Amino acid sequence: MEDNLKMTCLYDKHVALGAKMSPFAGFMMPIQYAGITEEHLAVRNHVGMFDVSHMGEVFISGSDAESFVNHIFTNDVRGLAPGKILYGMMLYPTGGVVDDLLVYRCFEADTYLLVVNASNIDKDYAWMLDNASGYDVVIDNASESWGQIAVQGPESEKTVVDVLGITGAASLGFYEFFDSEWKGGRMIVSRTGYTGEDGFELYASPESIGEIWDMLLAAGVAPCGLGCRDTLRFEAGLPLYGDELSADITPVEAGLSMFCKLDKDGFIGKDVLVRQKAEGTEKKLVGIEIHDKAIPRAGYPVELEDGTEVGVVTTGYRSISLDRSICFALVKSEYSKLGTPLWIRIRKKVFPGEVVKKRFYQTNYKK
Amino acid sequence: MSKIVEGLLYSDSHEWVKVDGDVAIIGVTDYAQAEMGDITYVDLPEVDDEVSQGEDFGALESVKASSELYSPVSGTVVAVNEALEDAPELVNEDAFANWIIKVQMSDKAELESLMDAAAYAGITG
Numbered sequence: 001m002e003d004n005l006k007m008t009c010l011y012d013k014h015v016a017l018g019a020k021m022s023p024f025a026g027f028m029m030p031i032q033y034a035g036i037t038e039e040h041l042a043v044r045n046h047v048g049m050f051d052v053s054h055m056g057e058v059f060i061s062g063s064d065a066e067s068f069v070n071h072i073f074t075n076d077v078r079g080l081a082p083g084k085i086l087y088g089m090m091l092y093p094t095g096g097v098v099d100d101l102l103v104y105r106c107f108e109a110d111t112y113l114l115v116v117n118a119s120n121i122d123k124d125y126a127w128m129l130d131n132a133s134g135y136d137v138v139i140d141n142a143s144e145s146w147g148q149i150a151v152q153g154p155e156s157e158k159t160v161v162d163v164l165g166i167t168g169a170a171s172l173g174f175y176e177f178f179d180s181e182w183k184g185g186r187m188i189v190s191r192t193g194y195t196g197e198d199g200f201e202l203y204a205s206p207e208s209i210g211e212i213w214d215m216l217l218a219a220g221v222a223p224c225g226l227g228c229r230d231t232l233r234f235e236a237g238l239p240l241y242g243d244e245l246s247a248d249i250t251p252v253e254a255g256l257s258m259f260c261k262l263d264k265d266g267f268i269g270k271d272v273l274v275r276q277k278a279e280g281t282e283k284k285l286v287g288i289e290i291h292d293k294a295i296p297r298a299g300y301p302v303e304l305e306d307g308t309e310v311g312v313v314t315t316g317y318r319s320i321s322l323d324r325s326i327c328f329a330l331v332k333s334e335y336s337k338l339g340t341p342l343w344i345r346i347r348k349k350v351f352p353g354e355v356v357k358k359r360f361y362q363t364n365y366k367k
Numbered sequence: 368m369s370k371i372v373e374g375l376l377y378s379d380s381h382e383w384v385k386v387d388g389d390v391a392i393i394g395v396t397d398y399a400q401a402e403m404g405d406i407t408y409v410d411l412p413e414v415d416d417e418v419s420q421g422e423d424f425g426a427l428e429s430v431k432a433s434s435e436l437y438s439p440v441s442g443t444v445v446a447v448n449e450a451l452e453d454a455p456e457l458v459n460e461d462a463f464a465n466w467i468i469k470v471q472m473s474d475k476a477e478l479e480s481l482m483d484a485a486a487y488a489g490i491t492g
Contacts (some may be wrong), residue, residue: 036430037405064422179378227431293408293452296426318407347426349433 008053009147009206009270010213023227025119025146026055032225040231040320042222043195047153047220050229052201053209056074056121057146058128061111062137069112072131072268073103074251076085076261077112081107085175085190087128090127095250095276099124102192105180107179114189117241119259147209151216152199152224152232154364160200163219165230166211169200174366182208183189194229194238196363207241234315235322237287237359243298243314244285244328253330255358284336287360288325290342291354293318296327296344303343303350310335313344325351326360369398370492372463375435376478378439383463384447384481391440391470391478395427398491403429404406409458409467410436411475417446418470425467427458440477442470 006027014021019030020029030051032039042048070075075088090098099120100106104113105272116124125141130140151160160169162213168178169189177190185205193199202212215294217223228239238244246256251260260273296316301309327344335342340355371377376384381399385392400406408428418438420422425436446469451457458463472478482490 031431032404035405040430106460231430294410295408295433297433320430347423349410 003291006054008051010051010053011188013210013213014223018044022226025054025117025361027118029054030191032227033108034283035233036225036227038224039224040228042307043153043197043224043228043232045154046223047151047155047159047221048228049213049216050150050152050226051148051213052150053147053206054118055148056116056117056118056124056141056143057203058114059106059140059142060114060128061112061140062106062136063110064135064137065110066111068135068137069103069114070264070267071135072128073101074104074260074267074269074273076264077103077105078264083176083178085177085192086143086271087175089198089245089256090124091251091267092247093268093272093275094247094267095252095272096247097241097245098247098251099126100239100245100310104177104190105189112115123358128299133186138329142189145205146203147206148201148203149212149216150193150195150199150201151221152193152195153197156197157217157366159216159219159221160202163215163221166202171208172200172366175367177363182212190302191366195232195239195335196236196238196365198366199234200366201348230315231317231320234317234328236360237357237361239285240315249285249330250276250281253281253283266318281333282302283330284333285314285330285358286336287326287356287358288313288353289324289356290328290351291342292325292351294330294346294349294351295325296329296346296351301345302329302331303345305343307342310342321361324360326356328358369396369401371398371488371491375463375485376423376439376446376481377480378437380437381491382437382439384439384478386478387467388403389472389475390445391442391443391472392401392466393439393468393470394466395436395458396464396487396491397462400459403427403434404431405429406455406458406478409455409463410433411447411449412468413443418444418466418468420441420457420480426485428457437468438470439481440470440472444474445469445471454491
C-alpha cells in the first residue's frame, strides 16, 4: 500500500468482501464490490450502504458559535432549530469554494457539527482556525473519533428501523437528525445522503460502526463503493468538490446560489457573489446530453459547431438509471441556456448535444 | 486468474491477434476486460480506416473509465464487429470469442514484435 494512506474503521471488512480498493482523498477506499451497475441499482431500487467514515466531523461550540458559523458559511444558521441541517459552502474572499459541507445544529447549547469532505479536512480545519479570531468559539476536529455509514435507497427507512432498531428514524424529515445511543456510545442519525434517494447517515464510534455494518450486511443490505456513489450523486445533480466545485469555481457559477443567503450579514466571499449575481459570470455549470452512446468524461472539450472551444466536461457518464450519455460541464455563460446546441469532443470524434437540466434524475427525498 | 488462449499473439496493451492469412483479427484479452469491469460502450473505427501499430483505433468504456484500444498491427480495417455497438457486454462475457476489428495487414513482419501466450502470461501473472 502507498505510504500515508489512511484506512477507515471498516477497511478490513472491505478487503474481506473482496472490494476493489483504491486511494481516494488520502484513504484506501472501496470503489466497488459486486460492480458499479449492480450497486447503483440496489440503491435506486432497494437499499445499499456506504462506508463514509472518511468524511470529516468538526464541532464548533461557544457563545459566538452561531455568528462564527454564519461568518464562514454561505447558508444562514440564524434561528436554525436543534435537529435541523443545512447544506452550504465555505468560501474564500474570491468567492471560490474552500469546501461544501453540512451544518448540523446540535441539541447542546451553541453547538454545531460541520461535516466536511475527507479530502479537505485539514484545509478546512485550518481555515476555520484562521478565521476564528475575535470569536468566542472552540473548534474541535473530531474526525478521527467518528465512523459513518450511509444507508440509502427506498428501503432505507425500513432497514434502519427493522434491522438496527432505530425506531425514531421513521419520523425524521429530510435534513433532520437526532442524537441517539449505540450500546452506550453516542450515535447521530440524520436523514441525509448523496444519492438522490431517501436515506440516512449514521455517525458513531469506529467500534459501533463496525457492528452496524455487520448487522446491515447480515440483513442483506448491499455494500456499495465510491464508484456508484459518484454515478448516483451525478444523476441527482449533486456537485462533487474537486469536479464541480473548487477554489476556482464560485457557487453562483456552479448554480448553487440557493444555498447562499445574500441577505444575511457579511460572510466570507459574499461580496463576490453579490457582484456575480448582479453582473453575471463568465462561466456556468450546465448539464449536456449527447445523442449517442459515447461517454463524455471529465476534461473533454465542449465546442461549438465550428470547433471553437467554449467549455470543459467536469463529470460525465452513460447514466445507469436513465441510459443517456450526460455530463456536467463548465461553459461560457452565453452558451448555458437550456436547449443550446453544443458539441463534445470525445477522442477523435465530435458528438452533437444540447444543454439540459442538471438534475437528470427525479430525486426521491422524504417530503 | 484470467484466461489466455494458446495460438494467439498478444500486445503489451492487452490486445490479442488471430492471424488469418493477411488478415489480423483483433480483440482484447480476458485480463483487459476484467480490469475494465462492466463495459458499456465500444468506440469502433470504420471499415477502410487506416490503423498503425501502437496507435489507438478506438476505445472501451466502462461506467467509470475509458481505455483506448491500440492496434497491434498496421493496415486497413476490413471489418468491425457491429454486434458490439448494441451489446458491448459481449466483451465481458467472452473477450476471446468477440473480436473487435479485422485488419488487412500492410506489414506482416510486425507480428514478430508481439508476444506468444506464454510470454503474455508472464506480464499478466
